[in-house]
Amino acid sequence: MKCGRRWGKTLYASSIICKRVAGSATRPAETWGFFAPDYKTLSETYREIADTLRPIALSASKIEGVIRTKTSGRVDFWTLNNPRAGRSRRYHGVVIDEAAFTGDDMPDLFNKAIRPTLVDFQGCALALSTPNGKDPDNWFYQICEGAAGEWAVYTAPTWQNPLIAQSEIDLLRANSHPDVFRQEFEAEFVDWSGAAFFSVENMLVDGQPVDVTWRTDQIFAVVDTASKDGEQHDGTGVVYFARSKYAGHPLVILDWDVIQIEASLLIEWVPQIADRIEALARETNAREGAVGIWIEDKDSGIALLQSGRRRGLPVEPIAGQLTSLGKEGRAIAVSGYVYKGDVKLSRHAFDKTTEYRKQSRNHLLDQVCGFRMGQQRRDHRKDLLDCFTYGIAIALGNNDGY
Secondary structure (H helix, E strand, O other), X not given: OEEOOOOOHHHHHHHHHHHHHHOOOOOOOOEEEEEEXXXXXXXXXXXXXXXXXXXXXXXXXXXXXXXEEOOOOEEEEEEOOOOOOOOOOXXXXXXXXXXXXXXXXXXXXHHHHHHHHHOOOOOEEEEEEOOOOOOOOOHHHHHHOOOOOOOOOOEEOHHHOOOOOHHHHHHHHHHOOHHHHHHHOOOOOOOOOOOEOOOHHHHOEOOEOEOOOOOOOEEEEEEEOOOOOOOOOOOEEEEEEEXXXXXXXXXXXXXXXXXXXXXXXXXXXXXXXXXXXHHXXXXXXXXXXXXXXXXXXXXXXXHHHHHHHHOXXXXXEOXXXXXXXXXXXXXXXXXXXXXXXXXXXXXXXXXXOEEEOOEEEOHHHHHHHOOEOOOOOOOOOOHHHHHHHXXXXXXXXXXXXX
């Protein structure tokens, strides 16, 4: 099932599982397996199925990942990061949720661990997902395009869900990057290789950067830290944002910087960032002032967060849902905000140049507008790109970046 977001894929699969494990007067209760890429996806579906089956449940254990019914039915729940998922079991049917977001080992995992569970009962398999790029190595792409054989494919865009208002679809179409809409809502496989996501024209007004003449609401910074120093590694970047709720543009990039220093010296850099957001809050007369510095909670960022808290600085960890999306996932997630003009460049940020890695240029524009999907060159600089996408998601999106 290749369907757009909010079509109801997981709900549909859950309803099938509940009916089959409950059984009926004409069909004995069955045993099913539910597989998902990660525990978060798994736990949400477990809760929904457990709630539905509660009147006939004999036992239910979230820790063991098993629900048994009084009718002798059973559901097993597995995460796909377990290479032995499903082994020694036999199922009448299996559901593989978010199948496009499984790991590179999914073809082997399905053929060696999951497919054999269906042999005893000549069972069925249901794989469902929104597409995740046109990638010949992606298992979901393979089975949808016929490379894996024996799979029937059902495709449905988001608007086939009768509970989704057409006005919402029209709004999504108008505010989304065209290729993002094709993938996320039309359920098409999109070739992202070499696709440019962020156009500088979308971040200007009539070809010019903006002057922040209105009263802003919040000033904040996002820091992306390097785990190591050296030419082959990312540097450490910071981007300063102004969030406006009532006037002007929703999000403006006020300033940025990128450096390459040893992690031990970064601790002394964070207080300077705190001073800078306070100064920008005064300059823009921000109603809520400087609201914080967001830092990745990993590598050297952990030390920065700990040091900042000890000093009483307004440091915050970036939500794990955002960091887990990956660079390309975040680019897709926030592209709509840039495309519809919610993110602008201040004159200072647009005109600024610095020397970094022996090159003098506007590194923010170079990294953001030069980013291409599917072209992960070894020397590709992404420190400021990460700050850019994190900042947009934090200010304008939810924890998933949408």
